[in-house]
Amino acid sequence: MNRRKERFRTDKILQHTEHFKVKFNETDALGIVWHGNYIGYFEDGREAFGRAFGISYKDIQEHGYATPIVKVLSEHQKPLRYADDAYIITTYVDCAAAKMIFNFEIYNAKDELVCTGETVQVFTDFAGNLSLTIPPFLESWKKKVGML
Amino acid sequence: MNRRKERFRTDKILQHTEHFKVKFNETDALGIVWHGNYIGYFEDGREAFGRAFGISYKDIQEHGYATPIVKVLSEHQKPLRYADDAYIITTYVDCAAAKMIFNFEIYNAKDELVCTGETVQVFTDFAGNLSLTIPPFLESWKKKVGML
Amino acid sequence: MNRRKERFRTDKILQHTEHFKVKFNETDALGIVWHGNYIGYFEDGREAFGRAFGISYKDIQEHGYATPIVKVLSEHQKPLRYADDAYIITTYVDCAAAKMIFNFEIYNAKDELVCTGETVQVFTDFAGNLSLTIPPFLESWKKKVGML
Amino acid sequence: MNRRKERFRTDKILQHTEHFKVKFNETDALGIVWHGNYIGYFEDGREAFGRAFGISYKDIQEHGYATPIVKVLSEHQKPLRYADDAYIITTYVDCAAAKMIFNFEIYNAKDELVCTGETVQVFTDFAGNLSLTIPPFLESWKKKVGML
Numbered sequence: 061m062n063r064r065k066e067r068f069r070t071d072k073i074l075q076h077t078e079h080f081k082v083k084f085n086e087t088d089a090l091g092i093v094w095h096g097n098y099i100g101y102f103e104d105g106r107e108a109f110g111r112a113f114g115i116s117y118k119d120i121q122e123h124g125y126a127t128p129i130v131k132v133l134s135e136h137q138k139p140l141r142y143a144d145d146a147y148i149i150t151t152y153v154d155c156a157a158a159k160m161i162f163n164f165e166i167y168n169a170k171d172e173l174v175c176t177g178e179t180v181q182v183f184t185d186f187a188g189n190l191s192l193t194i195p196p197f198l199e200s201w202k203k204k205v206g207m208l
Numbered sequence: 209m210n211r212r213k214e215r216f217r218t219d220k221i222l223q224h225t226e227h228f229k230v231k232f233n234e235t236d237a238l239g240i241v242w243h244g245n246y247i248g249y250f251e252d253g254r255e256a257f258g259r260a261f262g263i264s265y266k267d268i269q270e271h272g273y274a275t276p277i278v279k280v281l282s283e284h285q286k287p288l289r290y291a292d293d294a295y296i297i298t299t300y301v302d303c304a305a306a307k308m309i310f311n312f313e314i315y316n317a318k319d320e321l322v323c324t325g326e327t328v329q330v331f332t333d334f335a336g337n338l339s340l341t342i343p344p345f346l347e348s349w350k351k352k353v354g355m356l
Numbered sequence: 357m358n359r360r361k362e363r364f365r366t367d368k369i370l371q372h373t374e375h376f377k378v379k380f381n382e383t384d385a386l387g388i389v390w391h392g393n394y395i396g397y398f399e400d401g402r403e404a405f406g407r408a409f410g411i412s413y414k415d416i417q418e419h420g421y422a423t424p425i426v427k428v429l430s431e432h433q434k435p436l437r438y439a440d441d442a443y444i445i446t447t448y449v450d451c452a453a454a455k456m457i458f459n460f461e462i463y464n465a466k467d468e469l470v471c472t473g474e475t476v477q478v479f480t481d482f483a484g485n486l487s488l489t490i491p492p493f494l495e496s497w498k499k500k501v502g503m504l
Numbered sequence: 505m506n507r508r509k510e511r512f513r514t515d516k517i518l519q520h521t522e523h524f525k526v527k528f529n530e531t532d533a534l535g536i537v538w539h540g541n542y543i544g545y546f547e548d549g550r551e552a553f554g555r556a557f558g559i560s561y562k563d564i565q566e567h568g569y570a571t572p573i574v575k576v577l578s579e580h581q582k583p584l585r586y587a588d589d590a591y592i593i594t595t596y597v598d599c600a601a602a603k604m605i606f607n608f609e610i611y612n613a614k615d616e617l618v619c620t621g622e623t624v625q626v627f628t629d630f631a632g633n634l635s636l637t638i639p640p641f642l643e644s645w646k647k648k649v650g651m652l
Contacts, residue, residue: 083396083399083400083403084236084237084242084399084403084413085236085242085244085396085399087236087237088232088233088235088236088237089232089235089236089237089239089240089289089290090570090572091237092237092572094232094233095543095572095573095576096233096540096541096543096544096547096576097540099539099540099543100379100381100540103379103380103381103540104379107379107380116439117380117438117439118438118439126534128534128536128539128580128583129539129580130579130580130581131577131578131579131580132539132540132576132577132578133575133576133577134575134576135574135575136572136573136574136575137574139572139632141237142237142413142414143412143413143414188583231544231547231548231551232547232551232561233544233547238422238424240424243395243424243425243428244392244393244395244396244399244428245392247391247392247395248392248527248529251392251527251528251529252527255527255528264587265528265586265587266586266587274386276386276388276391276432276435277391277432278431278432278433279429279430279431279432280391280392280428280429280430281427281428281429282427282428283426283427284424284425284426284427285426287424287484290561290562291560291561291562336435380532380533380538381532381538381540383532383533384528384529384531384532384533385528385531385532385533385535385536385585385586387533388533390528390529392529437533438533
């Protein structure tokens, strides 16, 4: 717990929990969710977080930025199966760089940890040019949510 | 056979055969290819046809048109499974309207019919405005391939 | 309207409406939902219907049946885009054969019709053997929901 | 280069290169390949490697094992777009544990590095029980390909 806290610049932890049900077409011939589909769950988690805190892809686009993913990590502890109830906890990981980092934890209906993950996004304009500094809208957002 | 021929304005039949192997992530928990993934096979078939005859999405885009799908039909006779070898026969169905119609037949390695399908596409500009007349490039293409 | 009613054996219409938001990863390079992803929306609609009326894939599996799709039809009137709010109306189409037929209508937030569709499913055991007669559980279900 | 070599127990490097063309339905509304689809490219790379060296999912299944993914890492340097020609180099990373580790490098047609990745798989039986020791078939395979 302590170690985790140190990664944050402030004590403020922004977190959102989103419940979902595994879809049939997310499973594979092993009868479990195909591992690549967790990347979609992470996006669902980020978007649910974004809608909750006003920083969805759409909000960001309206400020003139795209946020392409530059890194994805997923680690799998247990499988999920068709029609399983599950939930994803999405945590914003504050950092000083011009990046957005999210951590993910997915749990099944028994509250067992199924999967953890991380995504890192950068900021570009719509022509794909990288922003080396933190976009002003992100600074404003951080102030609004109590991170700065 | 006769009936089929009548659908064509000319005797010229443009057809392309593309072989493929079923991917693991195309299967579902029943152990068979999830039915929605056949729509991707149809797109693969259309694109292989397009590359063979110079009328892929990319070729069409270079003429200033997008070709959104307005109708998809798929009918399923047999399942495909992970690692199955299969092939798709894509046939251009000539028609007098400002549309592109393709028929698809997918066969397994035993040459058994697995799936048939049809897609209908219209022509729009990149703002989404429908072209009510056949685009000039399509007329040229039809002449080049011997349909007009 | 009259024509539609005639397709039903009874006046009882079972229908379920499910709201959804378009995901970023459902869009394509034209900026609209890729047409093949509507097949997933139809499955979501069927499953929401199934949970509402006790006839989801999972319910059916517990009776020893799989219900592979043998036909899919989709027709597209308008595009959907990332983050659009939409809803799908799923209607059970009663029929005398050993099949399950569903109709779908997808509307955008302005209540404009975006897409219509139909799926036809048959009943098999888990080894894939087709059931030529209506499974007893389906007869019971029809009675329970007032169709017989 | 030196550093990389040290990760291997032997000097034998097993590597396979597979060419592919980006499909339209792999793109998203930013006009680039959606990041989650790279997990599918990794699977394609692993499978192409597996067919080349006799260790595909199917080969492994015939020995009574499934190989669920327990970790995925992807890092993205450049985007890929619809119809881009690209290739994936899949490298088997030898390790002493009951795991299979693969590294991936994806390059575009200009030989620019687009994406790197890693997957880690474990061995289970079809009931999902983890194998704590290296399966005999893997030992045999390693001998056959000159790793042991």
